[in-house]
Amino acid sequence: MRRMMKLAFVAIAGFTCMPIAVSAQQMPPVPVDKEVRIGKLDNGLTYYIRHNEYPKNQVDFYIAQKVGSILEEDNQRGLAHFLEHMCFNGTRNFPGSSMIKWLESVGVKFGYNLNAYTSIDETVYRISSVPTERIGVQDSCLMILSDWADGLLLEGKEIDEERSVIHEEWRSQLPPNMRIMEKLLPEIYPDSRYGHRLPIGTMEVVDNFPHQALRDYYEKWYRPDLQGIVVVGDIDVDRIEGKIKELFSKIEKPVNPAERVYYPVADNEKPIVAFGSDKEQDKYVAQIMFKYDALPDSLKGTMADVTTSYLLDMAQMMLQIRLNELGQKANAPFAVASAFYGEFIMAKTKQAFQMAMVPKGNSFNEGLKAVYREALRAKRGGFTATEYARCRTEYLSQLEKAYNNRNQQENKTLAESYVRNFIDKKPIPGIETEYQMMSMIVNQIPVEAVNQMFSQIVSGKNLVILGMMPAREGEFCPKDEDILALLSQVEAENIAPYVDNVKDEPLVSELPTAGKVVKENMLSDFGAKEWILSNGAKVILKKTDFKSDEISMMAVAKGGMSACGNDQVADLLFIPVVLEQHGLGNFTNSDLNKLLAGKQVSLKISLDDYMRSLSGNTTPKDLKTYMEMLYMTFTGLNVSEDEFVSMQNLYKGLIENQGQNPAFVFQKKLQEFLFASPIKRVFSVDDIEKASRKNILGIIREQLINAADFTFVFSGNFDEAELKVLTEQYIASLPSAKDKKSEVKLNSAVEIKSGNEEQEFAMKMEVPQGSAAVIVSGKMPYSFKNRLLASMSAQLISTRLLSEVREKEGAVYSIYTQGSQDRLSEMSVTYQTIFQVKPEKKDRALEIIRSEFEKLAKETPVEELDKVKEFMVKQITEDEHTNSYWCSMMAGNELLPSEICVKAEQTIQSITPEEVSNYVNKVMKQNNYRVLVMMPDTK
Numbered sequence: 001m002r003r004m005m006k007l008a009f010v011a012i013a014g015f016t017c018m019p020i021a022v023s024a025q026q027m028p029p030v031p032v033d034k035e036v037r038i039g040k041l042d043n044g045l046t047y048y049i050r051h052n053e054y055p056k057n058q059v060d061f062y063i064a065q066k067v068g069s070i071l072e073e074d075n076q077r078g079l080a081h082f083l084e085h086m087c088f089n090g091t092r093n094f095p096g097s098s099m100i101k102w103l104e105s106v107g108v109k110f111g112y113n114l115n116a117y118t119s120i121d122e123t124v125y126r127i128s129s130v131p132t133e134r135i136g137v138q139d140s141c142l143m144i145l146s147d148w149a150d151g152l153l154l155e156g157k158e159i160d161e162e163r164s165v166i167h168e169e170w171r172s173q174l175p176p177n178m179r180i181m182e183k184l185l186p187e188i189y190p191d192s193r194y195g196h197r198l199p200i201g202t203m204e205v206v207d208n209f210p211h212q213a214l215r216d217y218y219e220k221w222y223r224p225d226l227q228g229i230v231v232v233g234d235i236d237v238d239r240i241e242g243k244i245k246e247l248f249s250k251i252e253k254p255v256n257p258a259e260r261v262y263y264p265v266a267d268n269e270k271p272i273v274a275f276g277s278d279k280e281q282d283k284y285v286a287q288i289m290f291k292y293d294a295l296p297d298s299l300k301g302t303m304a305d306v307t308t309s310y311l312l313d314m315a316q317m318m319l320q321i322r323l324n325e326l327g328q329k330a331n332a333p334f335a336v337a338s339a340f341y342g343e344f345i346m347a348k349t350k351q352a353f354q355m356a357m358v359p360k361g362n363s364f365n366e367g368l369k370a371v372y373r374e375a376l377r378a379k380r381g382g383f384t385a386t387e388y389a390r391c392r393t394e395y396l397s398q399l400e401k402a403y404n405n406r407n408q409q410e411n412k413t414l415a416e417s418y419v420r421n422f423i424d425k426k427p428i429p430g431i432e433t434e435y436q437m438m439s440m441i442v443n444q445i446p447v448e449a450v451n452q453m454f455s456q457i458v459s460g461k462n463l464v465i466l467g468m469m470p471a472r473e474g475e476f477c478p479k480d481e482d483i484l485a486l487l488s489q490v491e492a493e494n495i496a497p498y499v500d501n502v503k504d505e506p507l508v509s510e511l512p513t514a515g516k517v518v519k520e521n522m523l524s525d526f527g528a529k530e531w532i533l534s535n536g537a538k539v540i541l542k543k544t545d546f547k548s549d550e551i552s553m554m555a556v557a558k559g560g561m562s563a564c565g566n567d568q569v570a571d572l573l574f575i576p577v578v579l580e581q582h583g584l585g586n587f588t589n590s591d592l593n594k595l596l597a598g599k600q601v602s603l604k605i606s607l608d609d610y611m612r613s614l615s616g617n618t619t620p621k622d623l624k625t626y627m628e629m630l631y632m633t634f635t636g637l638n639v640s641e642d643e644f645v646s647m648q649n650l651y652k653g654l655i656e657n658q659g660q661n662p663a664f665v666f667q668k669k670l671q672e673f674l675f676a677s678p679i680k681r682v683f684s685v686d687d688i689e690k691a692s693r694k695n696i697l698g699i700i701r702e703q704l705i706n707a708a709d710f711t712f713v714f715s716g717n718f719d720e721a722e723l724k725v726l727t728e729q730y731i732a733s734l735p736s737a738k739d740k741k742s743e744v745k746l747n748s749a750v751e752i753k754s755g756n757e758e759q760e761f762a763m764k765m766e767v768p769q770g771s772a773a774v775i776v777s778g779k780m781p782y783s784f785k786n787r788l789l790a791s792m793s794a795q796l797i798s799t800r801l802l803s804e805v806r807e808k809e810g811a812v813y814s815i816y817t818q819g820s821q822d823r824l825s826e827m828s829v830t831y832q833t834i835f836q837v838k839p840e841k842k843d844r845a846l847e848i849i850r851s852e853f854e855k856l857a858k859e860t861p862v863e864e865l866d867k868v869k870e871f872m873v874k875q876i877t878e879d880e881h882t883n884s885y886w887c888s889m890m891a892g893n894e895l896l897p898s899e900i901c902v903k904a905e906q907t908i909q910s911i912t913p914e915e916v917s918n919y920v921n922k923v924m925k926q927n928n929y930r931v932l933v934m935m936p937d938t939k
Helices: 002-013 079-086 098-105 135-150 156-172 176-188 203-208 211-221 237-248 303-327 365-381 385-404 411-424 431-442 447-457 480-491 566-580 589-595 620-636 641-655 662-674 685-690 693-703 720-730 784-808 839-858 862-879 883-895 904-910 913-924
Strands: 037-040 046-051 058-065 114-118 123-131 227-233 272-278 285-293 334-344 347-359 463-470 517-523 528-533 538-543 551-558 601-607 611-618 711-716 757-763 770-778 818-821 829-837 929-936
Touching (some): 037 237, 046 237, 046 411, 058 135, 079 123, 079 211, 098 135, 123 411, 135 227, 135 237, 156 211, 156 829, 176 272, 227 237, 227 411, 272 480, 285 365, 285 447, 303 334, 303 347, 303 385, 303 431, 303 447, 303 589, 347 365, 365 447, 365 480, 385 431, 517 720, 528 720, 538 883, 551 620, 566 601, 566 685, 566 693, 601 693, 620 720, 641 685, 662 770, 662 929, 711 883, 770 839, 770 913, 784 818, 784 829, 784 862, 784 913, 829 839, 839 913, 862 904, 862 913
Parallel strands (some): 538 711, 757 929
Antiparallel strands (some): 037 046, 058 123, 058 227, 285 347, 285 463, 334 347, 517 528, 551 611, 551 711, 601 611, 770 829, 770 929, 818 829
């Protein structure tokens, strides 16, 4: 405790100079989590190992490299990213594609559990959710990491075949905003490598570099002093450490290695203004960035680090709330605005506090002035004590939830925190120490500390203004002097301090007359209990210890929007927007967020074609508040006139310029191609303008008017007696009509059209790129087994498509098939394969997709099915230890009872190759094969 008191004292004493550097002697280091073993080999390689049992019988492996595209020379641009790809194309112990095939044989799926990324300053590889029952599997994964570190084959044939895959990634991963950014980076980073080092590189280099250039880059930069191994999971730490030493100590320590330079970003006395346009850019976006120095290495991992992060968190939260509040007014000067902080775009050596906004209409002026005004309002007038108290309470509440769930920390969360410690020296105190330390510190840090720090950041220098807009005839990017003149106008204003208006009243103004639990049943198949309530509603509860501080909820009812007429199209299309950002009773959405600060509650409403649902989660401590929200959602969901107009402005701003964006156009055409009903289309500006607040609220209230339609499912660590009292008070009291229960009204117009059909259209594009969608649908009775068959068959096809279309043909960067079986729809089975494709390879890709469906309908190879089973057993075993899974399964069973899914592993293992092929064959025989293609217009 004395140690913690000293840390708290030093942190508070040092706040006045954050984020400007302070003396390292003033700031003691943050304690390191005692549960993680950290070591360093003689060759310089660092490792982190931790035993963790969430999920049980699984382990995650990472290798992090302090290497990224910033280290490339001009004639190497793209090699760092290319090298990442080559790690999956042949190593010392796993030549060719044998690594992927072997990992999938033990349930580790490529792209899902096996993946990597390359950024400017780092490259990270992961093999996650690896089953631990077999020691040999653990050792082989470490061998793969060792191969990545020092055993790539980098064969010429494999390099040449990968060039086309990279090319397709460039084609598909270069949207208009990235094309603009690539042009603007030299202006944003003058005389800096950061202006010319996007990881994808240049296609001139990618297509033409000699094989030896990649091998030389690998030898120069993939070396133990820049590498960190992370292993977290249900493993023996001593044994893993011994194996790491055995495998990785063999890697030679480099002699006279090249210096790993972290390139600085210069300060700028005068503002940098960089605006750009592109014909396919679909919205106006502007960003104001206040640059500041990153913490020096001497202060990383100290109390200065955690205190600075906390102060920045508070400033960001409070400023975001102010922007949200302003944005919900009918006359808001922007459609949406956000505040955030972190790396200055992509530079580790410079940080930035940033504010971004999408303006209302096609002019930057008023929106840009508004967000700058809010920055200056916070700088001059400061944040208020009441704002700070709410945000601090929310911070502590989230921290408490993490602490309460400390025994259920996921492998991924822990592993990635160790990766960040290795690469960025971020503190890793462990949640026990962090909770104790921060609970003490934050309550002693006053709002003045946040205000002082923020006023230092928002200074007269290091200002950068970035903007993007559509390129249209007669319109030009604003001139630098015009943007600076706008900011000068704001600086000259007398900006009034912020006034924090808070409603001082309860969410439920008058308690309803409580109902009763009139009957209780045991649901032994689910290990759950059922309550029948006096108003006809039903509650199912399953007590679990999956997470100590979590209760999940899902409420479902048949019915939905399918029966609504086409005369309500605009209202029906806009309903999801209202359901995302509504108020309750007398509380606007902004009021509600203030009221709920410090409460861990989430509640989402969905009104679908054939069902209505509410879902979310809370903690045992906040269950009463959650039940109040649930009651008010049924009886008092509301949206003010101002909020409604603000929503309309937001979405008009987001979509009014989408007509030249190929991705948007393809999605719009696809919806029209698949569905006959206008309520399934992508909404337009005209739809938004026609939407009626009164009509929408009427539809929502009609959908929620009868609680007797609903079954409420709770799964988690609740107190049953408390839940019963709250259920009787807030659910059994809901209005209902027991004799008017809704049923599903099938409507073929809202389901995927039947029949075979192919359509193709063309549009002008800046980067020629094909897009295609293959949709196969059919009618099959719902069962848990059929649901598994839909997923299994889609996974089998996905693996084949990756091999045939991506690897062999080089036609795509990414391709996969999703398969699903719906409980309530008549056209219940859907396979969808949506992908971007090299235009000249389009026909071949479509031919392969059809061929793979036809092949699978005839035969399913046992070895391929076994790999899918391994993955699904592992996945469902993990799912079965989550509250959300059981909520979904029990709620689904209420909508359409089927065989109980509690023996999922047994069902998966029982499925035969013949059953898979028979299932696919039945679907294919129905002849519902639809193909939509968009190609570049080259005329």
